Amino acid sequence: MDKAETSKSAARVPFRIVLASVVGLWATYLVLMTLRAELLGMENAGEMFERRLIASAIGILITLGLWVVLRAFDTKPLWAKTCAALVFALPAALLSMQANRMVFADLQSQLNDQVLRELVETSGVSQEDVDDAQLQGISQFMQRGNLQYIVEITFSRYFMMLAWCALYLALLSGERARVAERREQQFRSAAKAAELKSLRYQVNPHFLFNTLNSLSALVLTDKKQAAEKMIQMISTFYRRSLADDTTADVPLREEIAQQKLYLDIEAVRFPMRLVADYDIPEDLEDALIPGMILQPLVENSVKHAVAPSAGQVTIRISAREEYGRLVVTVSDNGTSARDSEEVRPGFGIGLNNVHERLEARFGNEATVASGHSPDGFVTHLRLPLLRMREQVAA
Template identity: 60%
Template sequence: MPGLRGHGGAMEDQGTALEHARVPFRTVLASILGLWICYVILTTLRGELVDLGFTTEAFWRRVLASGAGAVITLGLWLILRLFDARALWVKIGAALILSLPVALLIAQANQLVFASMEQRVFARAAQQRGFYVYRDQSGDLLVDIPASSMPGPPAQNGGGIVTVPAERLQATYWQEVIEVAYGRYFMMLAWCALYLALLTGEKARAAERREQEFRNAARAAELRSLRYQVNPHFLFNTLNSLSALVLTGKIDSAERMIQMLSHFYRRSLANDPTADVPLAEEVALQKLYLDIEAVRFPQRLVAEYAIPAELEDVLVPGMILQPLVENSVKHAVAPSSAPVRITISAREEYGRLVLSVADNGQDAGRSATPRKGFGIGLANVRERLAARFGREATVVSGPLGADAVCGYATHLHLPLIRKAARHPAFHPAQLVEAAK
């Protein structure tokens, strides 16, 4: 069963594609840059609000630190993406654990960038609080502060001024790193949550694409099945006609029918059974079929075609008219002793294509119900149109008028689709000439 194995392999490939759905690099990069740009903007606004000073210098240092943070975050993504195909709880655990060392690296990068201006920021902040800040002969930064502001009991501090090194009032390097890392940790967790949301969205879109591909494959299989139902039925009837010609000694007519049948099948089987064809090509096939039947019914079958030139390039499902034309031959021409006219026509109506197959057979018009045996071919047409166009196509079939004593017609209302470049349009007469 090669076909089944092929479909199974396709399904496995689709499942693998879903498991390995990835967030595009451009999206990841945009999310990282967006995160750090927002950080720069917010911290700059905060610095202006609390009046930290050194606005320009601090801004460029902040940009540099944020650039380092963006690079480190990109490294986090390179590791985190290794867990894309794992369970959600594994991805969450990886984000919680990996964000900790990443936050420490970002904090250290931040401290290195701002280290050279840290004492200046501290001195300015101390002066704003009324403390006297200066450097001694060795260059160490000292601060004169009221003893009452020093930690410890007032009795120990006295009531005067205490001079202390600035380092004593500042946090240690690791204290500052840990304090910054604490905020960066939750910042990284927020980005990881965003990344997981983007990944979930990509997997959802991959699942939608896979579902659509399955629907398309199912629809194509249904169209092929319905389309192939037409060929055996037509071939069975044609072979019966050919047999009758041979038995009655009409060898020339039988030879002509064989030639036209060969041309008919060469043309009808050349196209993809799920593809649309230009209306001119579809009508040409039906004309060839009616010419084949005219060999059988030379005096009774009269065919007419009313196809406007401006509609010849409109696309329709291949051989969609075949069951309708065949039923007209079977139920109107075959049982009649008088000439029967079969008309194939097309018109544009309110931006839609209306295809009609009508005959003036004597058995129609006496009942509002379809002809006996007519429902199979009509059902095939309905199902093919439903598979191809859904609710956009409708089929109306019945006698020609409420008071008619003869005549039957079927009208197909289809979307008007023009795509002339897809199939080369040709005139029905070209196919008829090839059959001669």
């Protein structure tokens, strides 16, 4: 619950976006008012533009002040933000109106004097002959005109402030949506990483169980030197495999080196029966592949081809590029593979692990094909060809 509240409070509209929206609002006002003056043919258009520019700059500062107040309501419910906008937009509009009056004060005074002269002229008497009653009537008329001007300006500014508040709330909602989307993506990535780790950790216990059985057999048969050699290789194997990020891809050369070390360990147990062959083109050595992805395949070849065979069995690991994709093949020529048309007993668990890891990493872009061949048993992994140098550049 605390994490959700923290994420919610972190959803803020960046200041540069707020500033751009405020400047855009007042720039639009400046353009429209200038265009209106030109269309109506108002006098002193140049001087009016300069003063309008000053009023717009002050309006930008007032609107930013309104944003500072509204920002305190970012984490509040929508009704609270709406009420705050309705309430605080009014004093902002009054400040903007007052700033506008101050900027145009001398021009307004000149306009009032001109109106006074026109009213006196229409009365048919000179300005010196106008009595107090007439002056009072003219003054009241002009005050009503000024009050109407103030009300109109205030309402127009209030509308502008509310329009910007609506824009700000829309921007805030958009930012919240982006934060939620990023958080959802983080959750998906975390779930995917957990799945990859779980599948990867399924490999190591199974391998450890088999190697410990092999080590036990060497000890029981009093093959001390072979047992010591196997212990050293097992230690090296686990030091390398556990040092890497369990969810990270590794260069193909490192994966092949791990499998070579594993087959060297098994060769201690089957010195006359196990032969390993590797065909990895040099230009594919930096291709990326999920770490330990070949382990279940190689391990099953040892278990189901080498162990039950009385003769020599070759396990071959090869790689090639095919239509812009990486194809890695693990095969053997064990005779037991030809004894049945069914998939090797127990092989489905390891193959399923490989399939699930590739699906978690690449989705539908990776495939696994496994079955009997004229020479024995073969498994092909087809996955996107990613280069180590490309990942570093990205």
